[in-house]
Amino acid sequence: MGKIICRKNLKRCCVSMLNDLVSDLEQYKKIAIFGYGVEGRSFHAFAEKYLPDVAISIVDKNYADDDNYLDGLREAELIVKSPGISLHTLGIDYDAYNFTSITELFLKHFGSQIIGVTGTKGKSTLVTLIDSMLKNAGRKSLLCGNIGISPLQAIETIDEETTVVMELSSHQLHHVNHSPHIAVLTNLFPEHLDYYEDLADYYEAKFNIFRHQNARDIFIYNLQNPNNYFDTEKAPSKHTYNVFANELKNEVQFNIKNGYIHHATLQILEKLAEILEIDESTFMKTVTTFQTLPHRLEFVDEIDGVSYINDSISTIPQASMEAMKILKNVDTIILGGYDRGVDYSELVNFLRESNVKNIICFSDTGKQIYEKINEEENNKHLFYMHDLRESVKKAGECAREIVLFSPAASSFNSYKNFAERGEEFKSLVNNLKG
Template identity: 30%
Template sequence: MESGVINDVAVRASELRGKRVTIVGLGRGRTSVGLARFLAGAGAVITVTDSRGAADLSEGIARLGELPVALRLGVRDDEAVADSDYVFVIPGISPSVSTIVRAEQLGIPVLTEIGLFFRLCPAPIVGITGTKGKTTTTTLIGRVLSQGDRPVIVAGNIGEAVIHRLPEITPRHWVVLELSSFQLETLRASPHMAVITNVTQDHLDYHGSEEAYVKAKRSIIAWQTHQDFAVLNLDDPTVVAMHTGSDGQLFPFSVAQRLRRGAFLDGGQLVVQDGHGRHAILEATALRIPGRHNVANALAASAVGVIAGIPDEGIAAALRTFEGVPHRQEVVADVDGVLYVNNSQGTTPNATITAIETYDRPAVLILGGVGKGVDFGTMAEVVQRRARGAVLIGQAADEIERALRHAPARRRDAPLVIERASSMPEAVERARRIAKAGDVVLLSPACASFDMFKDMADRGDQFRHAVLEQTAKVSGR
């Protein structure tokens, strides 16, 4: 993909009145509907196109409600954009699709919601990206900044489109945005503070290569100036290398190294060192969210808090009271000595490895879904070492089973139990029967969810419901 295919030209809201605007992609409506709401408020004449039919887009259509929008669904008509003044493309739709290419050929400006927001937002933006940890870190940063005296808006990939909230945003606000690789891919602006939690292989089915994926992520710091801050994970070599060529001030965080400048662990305490001295925030043991990866997330949030001038005690209070985000290492139940954990957000092999290593107990895993073009080999080796069993679901079940059987066996006298399930209730039932007291039943699928579920949240909700229903029956015997 050429970097200039989507140009995100400078557009003022006042320039949209009476203009014909086409939004390419309705989807579930998280981005497209918020964008349509903003455009309608600006007086634009809006058409939404999607090659899928109405039956597949019921959620997005419902979210549109009474908005004055014309729909062109179920066909891919490249000439539908011919009479448009502007074309917007939603995240996840490749700039190389024929409709977008046709708009470019016709000289029609092609924009993105997040690109337009960056140009129009009057407030400083804190942007967070990474393969994993984005949502937790975004939420944490929102909590930390809320300890100050400025209003805070948390949005982006974490929820609905942020652009329709522009009318309420003032220069006094902090705007905290979770940014995906899809949103960053064509962005030609960077936030005042940019956080990168980590970068490992993901979405290769979309980006085509690891290099293209890393390049997309790097956009979050690529356009920074000397007045901006790059809050980067110093323990991730890929993230460190991404800073080369960026003008943003490096303000790193690390769980493994003591730093002269940045956020780090010192004797089990979260510490931030800046030009004004040492900020001792709190003991890592005071965090309610488990795992070394969450210590890193808390360090990143602490760094942002110190840069923003939040008092140390305010940062500590935000971290100390944070109990996590649904579908991310979410403890659902603890029955008969078996812990049930919902990590539906674990959609890559590396995320599943992190989840397994969070718990010092044997795991029974629920794995599978739609693969992202990433190899399962390393994950399979960790599963063989650390797990008692694996229940496989979804399209990638065959590929995961091959990887598990090819990996070195944990013990010949107690081989890894591998079973299949065709639904989440069946997967939970099989995992429950495999598990023994002291184990963790862990939903961390290492895959996307769209073969069997509406989305990642639906998968996690079905897991939670099945666990609570089945463990209640067991407890009631």
């Protein structure tokens, strides 16, 4: 029988769901944490508090004494896998072990209170807006998942009035068998091809956001041609909405210093406001006071009349093209990063037809873009630089209106992540002021 949680600071709903979660886990004598990152450490802290009789082990090459660390998987009855670990890359069959994840466990026990958001781009901005909109409406909201904190870190704060807003990456959704009450799919583009077997495997992971819903749940998505990806008729929920063609009821004016919210994001947010019965004034307050998240069309500085924009989050060509459309007056763009096998033909054609005068490329994909543009006659000032430092220096020499740093590629060949890359860009821009 599961251990009964009785703490005065836990309200009724949390006690019941937390008891169920603990009972679900304490049937195992040995649980392995596979990958000791943010989620792995949060599960370890949870286990120390609620699973005192369960033996917990860590399977992580950074905490192993030898190269045989994967042998620890065979000794566990349950394995809590971190999302950053690609079983495909390791050559491990998912069915070979009894895997689960924090996302799987949380969706199973708290799914009825969750608004889950996934998609190739736009997740972090959208969940931040949803959380702000709920709070502005006087409702209790918890923001967690791929942004901010692991849900286990705040599990004791959840009660029957709490809406849990979760950003869910494809890695977190891969193989889960439960879906949130309200599922949102922002968009779909090729990405993470180094993690999955193929593009279809990546998309299938995303589809778990709605695949395990029931008829009473809600699914919102924003796709121009949804049937190119999945059979919309087979979505379990009877409350399914594609907002792609929706006209916005509220026109919002943005400026370069406060940042922008993509049109597609506003379409989803308006539909959610309608479903959640949030009034127009609260919606408008939420979007007009929103400050752009770091590395997402983030205004850095204006130097000699030139605005510098940090869009390091743009790790795919489509995101960079969208950034240029939003800003309109981009005359200089900096592109390039880690090659994950993404096709850059569409971006190259877009750049050829665009009003962008200076195209500054660096790193692996930057070289590809540089060479592809040079294959045909063009009227661009095209540069291939050694690194980001040299690229920002060149931008300072030739830009007249807007310098957009929107790499259209991952950062993993030179940086820990897009955030580290974005911070270096901001630092290099600040150095231009001398």
